[in-house]
Amino acid sequence: MAASRIVIENCAIATVDAHDTEYPTGHVVVADHLIESVGPGRAPAGLADVVRRIDGTGHLATPGLVNTHHHFYQWITRGLATDHHLFDWLVALYPTWARLDEQMVRAAARGSLAMMARGGVTTAMDHHYVYPRGSGDLSGAIIGAAGDMGVRFTLARGSMDRGRSDGGLPPDFAVETLDGALAATEETIDTHHDPSFDAMTQIAVAPCSPFSVSTQLLRQGAELARRKGVRLHTHGSETVEEEQFCRELFGLGPTDYLESTGWLGPDVWMAHCIHMDDADIAAFARTGTGVAHCPSSNARLGAGIARVPDLLAAGVPVGLGVDGTASNEAGELHTELRNALLVNRLGPRREAALTARQALRLGTYGGAQVLGRADGIGSLEAGKLADLVLWRLDTLAHASIADPVAALVLGAAAPVTLSLVNGRPIVEDNRLTTVDEDAIARETRTEAQRLARADSRTS
Known part of the structure; x- marks a missing residue:
């Protein structure tokens, strides 16, 4: 059967390939769900079965953005505890999050996904670890929302089994049992994980953090992940308080403690990783462990600057x-x-810390590496999956910025003229094509208000 082709021409292109190849004006040809060709100038003549031809004048084409750490459910608790450090922030919000139900989680996932997709994310992930008793099929609700949106998705099925009575931060009624968490995680993998090259849904094993899970859950979670052939995700080295917690409880810093439980390796990535010394960084490099860097959240919580x-x-x-x-x-x-x-230019390397192109690589190919999907996404290359974004850079906000990559990274948020996932448009002219944005906005507001009412009745 002949391939249906989409041809994009006359745009600047940042491929983010191994050589950082860029074209001041070039073309991308998509055949069904794959990139068929990328190069300078116009597309090859005589292409058959072209169903759409797009003039990309004034635009920059990049790989789709890849998000490597998120908690979708928090969409309906925004703007709370705005002046807290991490531990106090968690203590303030855990009781509210423990009131979540399936309807709330679905709405929050739709809101989180919609905002990311509209801004150029083609691969999303959610680290969901709050499973209140009797709350319904929360993992299924999140995965369903991602499917409706049309984004590529990894659910990091989280868990917590160390409540306050066991020295953890979450209230006891917000945690699962060890056996319950492991069984539910395995069921989620068996039901939803797709290991194929072009998978739209994958699952990772993701106990929440050293201060909310037992050592047994970490160890057995790692064993489960490796038995099932899926990746592992958790929080690590986010705050100085976490460092103190680990040393007081385990006699080790976070990196050494996590390594002792099987949580370093090329199939592992951790969020934040701010308070790491040279030995910690060497351990991550030696084992191939990945990092999800979250600069805005780190600054919002005053956690610090990751190295x-x-x-x-x-x-x-x-x-x-x-x-x-x-x-x-x-x-x-x-x-x-x-x-x-x-943020990284505020560190000791100052203006030499990161370039605009390194920042773009973090958000594309770096994310694909961290999620274990660099063979299929993260760069614009023939044979890779057709996940790409066409950013408009000829408006007032960007038209006078000489370098299109600098315009995208350092300028105002650029409108998305087109975002493709698997060759299918999910954004056109800065609007989502697969869902109703206005309906999602109404739904998330309603569920945020319902959660607030439920929390006020039980507080």
Whole structure:
């Protein structure tokens, strides 16, 4: 059967391939769900079965953005506890999150996904770890929302089994049992994980953090993930308080503790990784452990500045994450390109910390590496999956910026003229094509208000 082709021409292109190949004006040809060709000038003549031809004049084409850390449910608890550090912020919000139900989680997932997709994200992930008793099929609700949106998706099926009575931060009624968490995680993998090259849904094993899960859950979670052939995700080295917690409880820093439980390796990525010394970075580099860098959330919670230039220099895979929107109310990954560059220039390397192109790589190919999907996404190359974004750069906000990559990274948020996932449009002219944005806005407001009422009745 002949392939249906989409041809994009006359645009600047940043391929983010191994050589950082760029074209001031070039073309991309998509055949069904794959990229058929990328190159300078116009597309080859005589292409058959062209169903759409797009003039990309004034635009930049890039790989779709890849989000490597998020908590979708927080979309309906934005704007709370705005002046807290992480531990106090969690203590303030855990009781509210423990009131979540399936309807709330579905609405929050739709809101989070819509905001990211409209801003150029083609591969999303959600680290969901709050499973209140009797709350319904929360994992199914999240996966269904991603399917409706049309984005590529990884659900990091999280868990917590260390409640306050066991020395953890969450209230006891917000945690699962060890056996219950492991069984539910395995069932989620068996039901939803697709290991194929062009998979739209994948599952990772993701106990929440050293201060909310038992050592047994970490160890047995790692064993489960490797038995099932899926990736592992958790939080690590986010705050100085976490460092103190691990040393007091386990006699080890976070990296050494997590390594002792099987949680370093090329199939592992961790969120934040701010408070790491040279030995920690060397351990990540030695084992191939990846990092999800979340600059806006780190700043919002006053957690610190991750050593991203040092991680990259050591060869550690690094991607970008939005993090939950209770600590990053914008919920947009493309703003993290800019913030990653700016925040890291406040560190010791100053203006030499990151370039605009390194920031773009973090948000595309780096994220694909972290999620274990660099063979199919993260760069514009023939044979890869057709996940790409066409950014408009000829409006007032960007038209006088000489370098299109700098315009995208350092300028105002660029409108998305077209976003393709698997060759299918999910955004056209800065509007979602697969869902009703206005209906999602109404739905999320309703569910946020319902959660607030439920929390006020039980507080």
